[in-house]
Amino acid sequence: MAQSDTVDRILDAAEELFAERGFSETSLRMITSKAKVNLAAVNYHFGSKNALIHAVFGRFLTPFSATLEKAFDELEVRCDGKPPTLNQTLWVLTESAVRMPQRNEKGISIFMRLLGLAYTQSQGHLRKFLEQEYSEPFSRFMRLLKEATPQLSAVDRYWRIQFMLGATAFTMSSSDALQDILRNKLGVDTTVQEIAARLVPFLAAGMQAQDAVLTPPAESKIPVA
Amino acid sequence: MAQSDTVDRILDAAEELFAERGFSETSLRMITSKAKVNLAAVNYHFGSKNALIHAVFGRFLTPFSATLEKAFDELEVRCDGKPPTLNQTLWVLTESAVRMPQRNEKGISIFMRLLGLAYTQSQGHLRKFLEQEYSEPFSRFMRLLKEATPQLSAVDRYWRIQFMLGATAFTMSSSDALQDILRNKLGVDTTVQEIAARLVPFLAAGMQAQDAVLTPPAESKIPVA
DNA sequence: ATGTGCTTCAAACGTATGTTTCAAACAGAC
């Protein structure tokens, strides 16, 4: 019943509410009442709302980035000098995410949704924090992607990485809602692992698509750009 | 200098600020001072901030959905009974977006960013508004997608559509920030048309990827699911 | 038991928000 209890309760509540409603739309009063702690506790333990946001990210991103580093190490050993393939790189990433110890069954989906929000909501402080805190595993992943797709120009690769990020963050972040739809419409149940198994081939195929042409296909009558 | 001037000035300012900063992060005072109109004008002309948001979307989405309907009509005529290909369908969509008459050079990027935000920010009222206002062109697009990918199972197709939506919404919703990075890192400038031209082949390739396998590639040692 | 350092608590702070009010300004019809 020491400090840690309050701190963790705040982090749990904040994580869930941020993922559900976004950062600006979640007030400290919502967080503290969900966490059943006093309003002032946030500023006492974290200093400010922005610092709380950083702490929420740090709590899952720090262990994840450690797991990822180890997984990349193993992968490179296994490949024995040769650059890993795109499929291998993507699988290592998803497996690291999926295999992270979760606080509850919603863990992965919250994790993904928060990452998506971080990218999407233009919270300057957050982007700066993430960039300077986790630049290493990020750039290592980028390097692996680069080596796995030597046929792509830097610009093409850059945009396709954004497309991958988008498909992943978006899908995982709304996977709860999407699974509901799927259950109702198609009567199927899907685990996060199965979604990942569908996602990786999609991403790999997109990454390895023929070089983008800058005009529409010949059948189209309307010229573009 | 009639009413319409004030209304349009508000819509212009709101559109730009919403796209830049999101909905909750944009106050009516920011909007009215950018539009150089009185604060009360928003509530007088629109009724509420939420109604203003709806009006902003309606102003570009209504003509867009009309353009899209016509483009789909043309496409189906051109195809003469045969279902349009996936590439054709996707191109018709992007071309309709790109060719919309723009209010200024930032038009398309604002348009896309707003759509991305609409999907991403969980503003309940907005999603409800869009769903009941523009359900027709949306389900028509879905039908075309279905006919263009008969080889996919309903579940596979469902998920891959989510992946497409995600890649698109995510990329477009952060495209300004991404373009900044690109400009700084690679010294390249990119138009929305070019992004779309890169996105479509990525999406098409992903949609047509080999059927998803539900286990990772053999090289991987770590079992999944 | 007493004092000490950390933690909790209720209350208040100042600021910003969306919205309302009501008088003034305006345009067009008579």
Place this chain on the structure above:
DNA sequence: GTCTGTTTGAAACATACGTTTGAAGCACAT
């Protein structure tokens, strides 16, 4: 010119926010 309905304007409204305050509570070493 006067009346009428619409639009603007400055000011205030109530509410919600993040943050600060200072007293009370607590565990624990002395």
